Amino acid sequence: MDGWLWLLIPGVIFGGSWASNSVRRALKTRHKRRLELLRATERRQLALEAADRPPEPVCGCTHHLAKHDRQGKCHEVVEAPTAWDAERKPVQYEPRQCNCQQYIGPEPLGTVFAAEIIAPS
Numbered sequence: 001m002d003g004w005l006w007l008l009i010p011g012v013i014f015g016g017s018w019a020s021n022s023v024r025r026a027l028k029t030r031h032k033r034r035l036e037l038l039r040a041t042e043r044r045q046l047a048l049e050a051a052d053r054p055p056e057p058v059c060g061c062t063h064h065l066a067k068h069d070r071q072g073k074c075h076e077v078v079e080a081p082t083a084w085d086a087e088r089k090p091v092q093y094e095p096r097q098c099n100c101q102q103y104i105g106p107e108p109l110g111t112v113f114a115a116e117i118i119a120p121s
Helices: 002-052
Strands: 077-084 090-097
């Protein structure tokens, strides 16, 4: 029995570190996969919430339809750069009217009228 004990001790010492590394690596991989699943679930939930919302009537100038008149001209005041530094970055801004020429966003649905269906006499 003493012979087996001498063979068992090195196996436990060297094999034990391999087993602990294997378990640690497996737990780390499992943790990464769980985090990926949580992120995917969160992205899916955000996509479903975004799909349920109707499109907002926002123009290419990022202003709402309410800021445009019937002809499409935008009446929002924006900050336009008036001075730049040596690296061509804006340094000074001045309030100006948005130069958007026409509203190009989605058209909101109008009032829908459906006549009642009458049974033929």
